[in-house]
Amino acid sequence: MKPKTLLCTPFIASLFGLCACQVTNIKPKEENQEPRWYNVNNFENLDSMGGSYYDLEFDATYSGTDGEMVKVKNCLEVSSLGDGKISEREFARWDLLKTDCEAAMRFYNAPKTAVSYWPSIFDLSLLKMLPSTSIPYLGGQGLDNRTGNLAKHESNLTLIESGNHSVKVSYDEMVVNYVEVARGDFNRDGYQDLFVRMDWYIEGTFGDGNDWVVFTKISPTAAPMMLWRK
Amino acid sequence: MPLSAIVKTEVSENIEKYEGRIPHLYLDTVGKVTVGIGHMLPNKAAISAVTMYKKGANNLLVLATTTEKYAEYDSIKKRPFGRSYGAASFNKYTTLIMEDADIDAQRDEHILSFYKELTDYYTTANGFTTAFDTMPIDIQKALFDMVFNLGITKLKKQYVKLNGFIKSEKWDDAAKQSNRVGISPTRNKYVFDLFKAAHNKNTKAL
Numbered sequence: 001m002k003p004k005t006l007l008c009t010p011f012i013a014s015l016f017g018l019c020a021c022q023v024t025n026i027k028p029k030e031e032n033q034e035p036r037w038y039n040v041n042n043f044e045n046l047d048s049m050g051g052s053y054y055d056l057e058f059d060a061t062y063s064g065t066d067g068e069m070v071k072v073k074n075c076l077e078v079s080s081l082g083d084g085k086i087s088e089r090e091f092a093r094w095d096l097l098k099t100d101c102e103a104a105m106r107f108y109n110a111p112k113t114a115v116s117y118w119p120s121i122f123d124l125s126l127l128k129m130l131p132s133t134s135i136p137y138l139g140g141q142g143l144d145n146r147t148g149n150l151a152k153h154e155s156n157l158t159l160i161e162s163g164n165h166s167v168k169v170s171y172d173e174m175v176v177n178y179v180e181v182a183r184g185d186f187n188r189d190g191y192q193d194l195f196v197r198m199d200w201y202i203e204g205t206f207g208d209g210n211d212w213v214v215f216t217k218i219s220p221t222a223a224p225m226m227l228w229r230k
Numbered sequence: 231m232p233l234s235a236i237v238k239t240e241v242s243e244n245i246e247k248y249e250g251r252i253p254h255l256y257l258d259t260v261g262k263v264t265v266g267i268g269h270m271l272p273n274k275a276a277i278s279a280v281t282m283y284k285k286g287a288n289n290l291l292v293l294a295t296t297t298e299k300y301a302e303y304d305s306i307k308k309r310p311f312g313r314s315y316g317a318a319s320f321n322k323y324t325t326l327i328m329e330d331a332d333i334d335a336q337r338d339e340h341i342l343s344f345y346k347e348l349t350d351y352y353t354t355a356n357g358f359t360t361a362f363d364t365m366p367i368d369i370q371k372a373l374f375d376m377v378f379n380l381g382i383t384k385l386k387k388q389y390v391k392l393n394g395f396i397k398s399e400k401w402d403d404a405a406k407q408s409n410r411v412g413i414s415p416t417r418n419k420y421v422f423d424l425f426k427a428a429h430n431k432n433t434k435a436l
Binding site for chain 2: 042044060061062063065083084086088089090091092093094095096097100136137138139140141172173174175177199200201202203204205206207208209210211230
């Protein structure tokens with residue numbers, strides 16, 4: 001072997017090594033690119049979300065505080081109407097629509113694809129891994145003193161039923177249906193996030209409602225982290 | 231001591247305002263079979279205790295049998311539910327109804343059950359200056375409103391600061407701790423104003 005070749009060999013080898021490292025970094029990202037997704041079952045007779053906020057149209061009717069019917073056709077009307085116009089007995093139903101619209105807004109603003117480390121199925125095992133603060137907040141004391149994951153904090157968590165994109169459980173005298181509403185890179189950091197609605201009711205009371213949370217997962221081994229909540 | 235008539239009248243009106251009065255079975259937003267004034271039926275067997283009627287000839291009401299009520303429960307339970315389905319939308323799928331007097335009786339049972347929870351917890355033995363029945367009327371109304379949708383366990387465990395201020399009868403501070411999430415702003419303001427009213431009456435008396 002010529003001395004010149006000998007001199008070049010380590011350089012070329014290290015270059016290959018560098019390239020290999022780069023390939024190792026990029027490859028999983030390419031493999032894990034997932035399209036944004038919205039649970040269209042949340043809107044009746046909806047097959048596709050379209051590309052923008054204006055594509056989402058529906059017919060929703062509520063009784064108003066003045067006794068008249070309040071009709072809304074899209075999420076822009078929902079956000080501009082405010083809570084004061086809806087009768088109190090319809091408030092829980094109205095609040096659900098507001099949450100679905102909130103998720104839709106985030107869905108449209110998210111990039112079309114992002115790296116996802118979420119399992120493809122939203123099930124009980126994933127639910128148990130969510131932060132312990134992933135419970136409906138009803139008011140009163142904050143949830144700051146809750147640490148660990150949901151399974152650890154709610155040791156009496158019991159599965160009631162699993163749906164396609166939902167898991168209904170009970171704990172602490174409350175029944176909570178966790179509904180996966182949307183997936184997308186809502187905070188635009190390159191990683192896909194999860195928008196989850198929590199439909200709750202307290203057994204033996206008239207109380208029911210919904211709350212929502214957004215989670216992120218930044219590596220295959222990282223625990224889900226809460227980004228935002230209602 | 232019986233529940234104050236003033237409190238009972240107002241909480242009866244409120245509960246109907248919050249839940250509506252629906253004489254037929256329907257599914258609420260989370261799919262629970264419900265009837266009357268927000269009366270949830272946890273399972274099929276529970277409907278046997280509800281007095282319901284079917285419309286007979288000349289619109290005469292005929293008492294429904296348990297088998298008929300079970301069939302009605304099964305039929306409604308299968309329907310889709312969620313925010314697209316208001317209570318009235320289930321009417322066309324039902325054959326049985328409740329009479330107003332039975333709905334009133336059902337509502338009164340709920341009120342009495344919540345009253346028992348309130349009087350069991352808000353006692354001098356639990357550290358409160360006065361028992362529930364001797365608290366100002368405005369405070370009784372406010373606590374009823376809260377227990378309706380929280381239940382006594384959540385009201386006790388989740389609203390620690392609120393109960394601390396109730397113990398020391400600091401109604402003004404209690405008002406600030408009374409906010410609930412997931413109810414209408416009007417309803418939150420109603421409860422806030424009740425605590426404030428108790429505070430103002432207290433201040434005037436001094």
